[in-house]
Amino acid sequence: MNPLLIWTDGVCTDSRGFGGWAYVRLWNGEARGVAGGERQATTPRMELTAVLRALSDLADIPAPTPLTLHSDSAVLMVGAGQIGAWRTGGWTDAKGDPVPEQDLWRQIAAITQARPVTFVRVSPTPSDRRPEGFVAAWSDFAREKCKASGAFTWAIPKPNMAKFPTA
Numbered sequence: 001m002n003p004l005l006i007w008t009d010g011v012c013t014d015s016r017g018f019g020g021w022a023y024v025r026l027w028n029g030e031a032r033g034v035a036g037g038e039r040q041a042t043t044p045r046m047e048l049t050a051v052l053r054a055l056s057d058l059a060d061i062p063a064p065t066p067l068t069l070h071s072d073s074a075v076l077m078v079g080a081g082q083i084g085a086w087r088t089g090g091w092t093d094a095k096g097d098p099v100p101e102q103d104l105w106r107q108i109a110a111i112t113q114a115r116p117v118t119f120v121r122v123s124p125t126p127s128d129r130r131p132e133g134f135v136a137a138w139s140d141f142a143r144e145k146c147k148a149s150g151a152f153t154w155a156i157p158k159p160n161m162a163k164f165p166t167a
Helices: 043-055 074-088 102-114 131-149
Strands: 004-012 017-027 030-041 067-071 118-121 152-155
Touching: 004 043, 004 131, 017 043, 017 131, 030 043, 030 131, 043 067, 043 074, 043 102, 074 102, 074 118, 131 152
Parallel strands: 004 067, 067 118
Antiparallel strands: 004 017, 017 030, 030 152
16 A cells, blocks of 8 residues: 655744645645645644644545655654653643643644554755755745735645655
């Protein structure tokens, strides 16, 4: 069975500014992606939003399909390893504080419990000729579009997806 490969990225202008997120998924040779933007965002929130949106877009993928998600997010990589402890610990961290972005983490946890995901860390400074660079460019674009027109979500157009680097 062919694996499903996903790349995600999230970005924000400052601690509570304009944010953008994007993901692209590649399965059976077909790439499709979605980008969006939000105001009053943070970088961790945008990174996790990209992941949640990607993991929520699996209705057409058979359940046993192996799934690998690529991200440059340290927050995601650390958090993905803590989900079990957070769940059993009442969604508090090791210090007893509430887990940040708990609303997103709870949804990610529910999806990954039902459908295992392999998380792979990619370079935070990607080449534009690699999949993570393509996705980073779209999250930057989404952030800029959000500045001009507010929150949005839309599919990355097919002519643009044709430029997705699959190798």
